[in-house]
Amino acid sequence: MTDDNDDGEVSVKFNSYQAGSGNAGDVLVPGDDETTIDEVNERTFGGFGGSNAGDDILEATDYDMLTVEGHVNLAGNSTAEVEDEDDVGTLSLEERSTENVQVWRAPASTYNDDIDDLEDDETAPVYDLIEAGNITQTDEAAIDDVNDDIIIQVEASGLEGVFTDGSGNLDTSSYGSASGAEDTGAVFQHALEDDDPGANVDTSGTDIDALSSGDYKVIYDEANDTHFVAIDGNALESAFSIEDEDEYAANFTVYDQNSDLVDDDDDSEVANDSVQFVDADATLNNDDDISLQAASGQQIFGTTNVAPSSEVTIRLRSQSSSSPFLLQPETAVTENGTFTATADLSDRSPGTNFTAQARIDGSNVGDDIDGTLVEGEVATVSISDQESDGSEVVVDNVQLSAGGFIVIHDDSLLEGEVAGSVVGSSEYLEEGSHEDITITLDEPMDEDFTAVAMPHLDTNGNEAYDFPGADDPYTSGDGPVTDSANVTVTSEEEPTATEEPTETETEPPETEEQTEETTTMDSGTDEAETTEASGPGFTAAIALIALVAAALLAVRRDN
Incomplete structure (x- = not known):
């Protein structure tokens, strides 16, 4: 090994996925442009040597590693005495895992405009799109006239070593061809499976490689043991013949038979998420x-x-x-x-x-x-069927050209009672569009009712609701602007006199919001920890100081 710039340090990358393959040149490569590896020899222990990549992966544990100056033959190296503690470092390998799959979607132009030309490890733009709301988690995506782009996020550690080129750099160009069924010898499969393909149809799923290489892009976030498979929506609909209301599962499987990525005593590791495709509307x-x-x-x-x-x-x-x-x-x-x-x-x-x-x-x-x-002022209003405790209702959207109020009427309005049917009104709303307006009712309702939302003007300009006498409704055509919805009044059951509530210590249920927070990766962790890590990959560094009695740090990334 040669320190080309004479700065007293050299660096190498160690691929633990290839470590048992018998090809030393695939296991150890220079870690930077200032290091040259002159020769690599491998000593065979047990069943190591001559196997296929991934067959004899090193066990997850700590390994002592010794660095010495000059050439030492294998026999001598195995018995060399440690004269300085700085001569010894530790290679720490941890168990890998397959954790989660999450489907995201993005506007139809996102793949071609922002993703397809990214480098294999250029994850910052992906996180920027997530932060900006251009990529969102979903269980539904649009097709037909508009095809949402699809991004499948896979959280699985220890796969980087599978996708490295001869220089130790991440290369996902073989991702599609490497994915396959277990009987083909593939170590993993990334497939989309129609959840309801019809009678007499194979449901094993269609491999991601059914798409042309230019229609999807794999981007690796090594710092978070995550990769994204971004897919052009137009190509996906065509290649998989997707139709309205088809539901697909995005499956990621790491097999237990074709490599040591999964322990022989365990079943294959599978993670998936589903998405339903619907015609754009x-x-x-x-x-x-x-x-x-x-x-x-x-x-x-x-x-x-x-x-x-x-x-x-x-x-x-x-x-x-x-x-x-x-x-x-x-x-x-x-x-x-x-x-x-x-x-x-x-x-x-x-x-x-x-x-x-x-x-x-x-x-x-x-x-x-x-x-x-x-001529005159105009308004629109929208309210949806909802459940309520009877004390309030929520109006989805209102647009007021001159500001005003939203007034809630009950069923008696439908029988001709106008003023007497008012059960609540909003505070004054400025002109423009407002969403999700909560209106407290004058008196709580104790049974289901029809809520009629009616926008009113502020005709006397005092920003207080004064109808009748002022503040007439907005009108359109033959009458007031309105929208109605069914309100189901619900109430919580209280303990009877003979029943005493029991206190139990339980963990709060995980909400959908919490789940989304855990699946949204934080790009702030892009700086990899340099002490220890998990999963096969070119992520270990060996530093030799002045080529004499050097401190060796062999690193494997966390997670």
């Missing part, structure tokens, strides 16, 4: 006709099932030859699947009819909606 204004003012700042609200952060264009096309226009305000899908675009209609004429259409990734998505430009 979008709905404008709850599928109702739209009334907009002939003014600036007009908002069009919608919902969609495509990936959050997808860009949405609302195409507004005039149907009147006397006031022609084509406007295309743009916006983006929020985390909860809503979007709101703002248009300037101040130069348009009241009374003009138009159509509104949502466009995503260059395609029309959902039905077009008829609309009319009006």
